[in-house]
Amino acid sequence: xxxxxxxxxxxxxxxxxxxxxxxxxxxxxxxxxxxxxxxxxxxxxxxxxxxxxxxxxxxxxxxxxxxxxxxxxxxxxxxxxxxxxxxxxxxxxxxxxxxxxxxxxxxxxxxxxxxxxxxxxxxxxxxxxxxxxxxxxxxxxxxxxxxxxxxxxxxxxxxxxxxxxxxxxxxxxxxxxxxxxxxxxxxxx
Numbered sequence: 001x002x003x004x005x006x007x008x009x010x011x012x013x014x015x016x017x018x019x020x021x022x023x024x025x026x027x028x029x030x031x032x033x034x035x036x037x038x039x040x041x042x043x044x045x046x047x048x049x050x051x052x053x054x055x056x057x058x059x060x061x062x063x064x065x066x067x068x069x070x071x072x073x074x075x076x077x078x079x080x081x082x083x084x085x086x087x088x089x090x091x092x093x094x095x096x097x098x099x100x101x102x103x104x105x106x107x108x109x110x111x112x113x114x115x116x117x118x119x120x121x122x123x124x125x126x127x128x129x130x131x132x133x134x135x136x137x138x139x140x141x142x143x144x145x146x147x148x149x150x151x152x153x154x155x156x157x158x159x160x161x162x163x164x165x166x167x168x169x170x171x172x173x174x175x176x177x178x179x180x181x182x183x184x185x186x187x188x189x
Contacts (some may be wrong), residue, residue, distance in 0.1 A: 010040040016076040016089050025091040026033050032073030039077040042073035055109040062112045062128050066121020067146035068102035075099050083110040119152035126158045129170035141170045
C-alpha cells in the first residue's frame with residue numbers, strides 16, 4: 001500500500017472502531033483512535049508477517065496488546081486484515097461474543113495473548129521474544145503499551161529483562177497520550 005492507501009485504511013479502521021464502540025454502548029474510544037495509524041502500519045505497511053488464513057503460522061510475527069482496553073481498534077484492524085468478517089465488529093462486548101472488552105487469546109484466532117492488568121503485556125512479550133530466540137527463530141514481537149502502565153513495577157522488571165537479554169527481536173510501541181485513569185501521567189508518577 002502507498003501512503004494515501006494506508007491513510008485511507010487507517011480512517012476506515014477508525015470508523016469501524018467507533019461504530020463498534022457505539023453499538024456496544026460502552027468501551028474506550030480515545031486510545032483506539034490514537035493507535036489506528038500504528039496498527040495500520042504494522043498490518044498493512046509491510047512491517048508484520050502474518051497469515052489470517054493460518055493464524056498459527058510458524059513464521060508469523062507476534063503482536064501483544066498490553067493496553068488491552070484499546071482492543072476495539074485491534075479487532076477492527078484484524079477484521080480488515082481478513083481474520084474474521086467485518087460484520088462481527090457489531091458484536092463487540094455482547095454476551096457470548098468473541099470480541100470482549102479485553103482480548104482473550106482462546107476466543108479469537110490471531111490473538112497472541114490475553115490482556116487484562118496493565119503492564120502484563122510487556123512481560124508476556126519479553127517471554128515470547130526470549131523463547132523465539134532460544135528456538136533460533138527469526139520472528140519478531142511487537143508490544144503495544146500505554147504510557148500509564150509505565151507506573152507499574154512489572155513493566156520495569158520486563159524492560160530490564162529485555163535489556164539484559166538484548167532481545168533485539170522485540171519492539172515496544174508506547175501510546176504516549178499523557179493521560180491515564182487518575183489524571184495526567186506527569187502528575188501521577
